[in-house]
Amino acid sequence: MRLVFGYLIGLIFGVGIALSGMANPAKVINFFDFAGTWDPSLVFVMGGAVITTFIGYRLVLARPAPVFETSFQLPTNRKLDPRLLLGSGIFGIGWGIAGFCPGGALPALGTGQISVFIFVAALICGIFAAKWLNVKLTRAA
């Protein structure tokens, strides 16, 4: 049952991403191009997603536990460390260059376009490179 629900939830996410325009780099880059061909559509994506999740989490997190698990897995780290801010800043540079973010690219794989596979392959290399560097940095510290 976990897997059936997991699949359906992924499907809702994938349809949402596909409809919203987040899977389309041209649309994403245009959202950030305030000085050029600005397309404000992504305001509606983020607004719709954040407000829905805000209301949804209020209802769901009032429960003692999730349906199929014993507890909610919520991030407990509260520190605004340089790693978070720098990492997020680096992510934004890549997002501006390629136009895909991970949440946009993963469902976009389903369109079968080769460019999405190339992006995701590079993304996975970047994740492994950062994990390796993270181990080095932690050892050096």
Place this chain on the structure above:
Amino acid sequence: MVAPVTADKGFNGMETDFTPFQSLAGGVLIGLAATLLMLFLGRIMGATGILAGLIAPVSRRDFVWRAAVMAGMVTGPAVVWGVTGAMPAVQVPASLPMLIIGGFIVGVGVTFGSGCTSGHGVCGMARLSPRSIAATLSFMATTTVTVYIIRHVLGA
């Protein structure tokens, strides 16, 4: 979906239509998926976390729910195709080398930043997490600057 190409506007003439209703509907579905994942599995709907847990799994139980969500995500465009009759547009203005460089940089950034647009931007912001709000402001700022430099300074 795509406006007629004009040589003097934007790079590669990649102007896109303003789609407020479709984008809002997509956003609501993204939020619904995030809510349901928390309700049933107690997890944050973050694409970075889901992908990282797939390529470097910590346990079988942890791997399988991510694989199920991933399978669902990838089926999304086909369902949109089935319902609307058109595959969602994926137009890539970046050149092949820039796509690879961009993808690598995104991978490094989301790993150090512990999340991306879905994890921090949607779920974290909805939880009013100070870390996620700071992360979102950080990547929105650098994305804006990057796009400005590529389009209006380098003129690519």
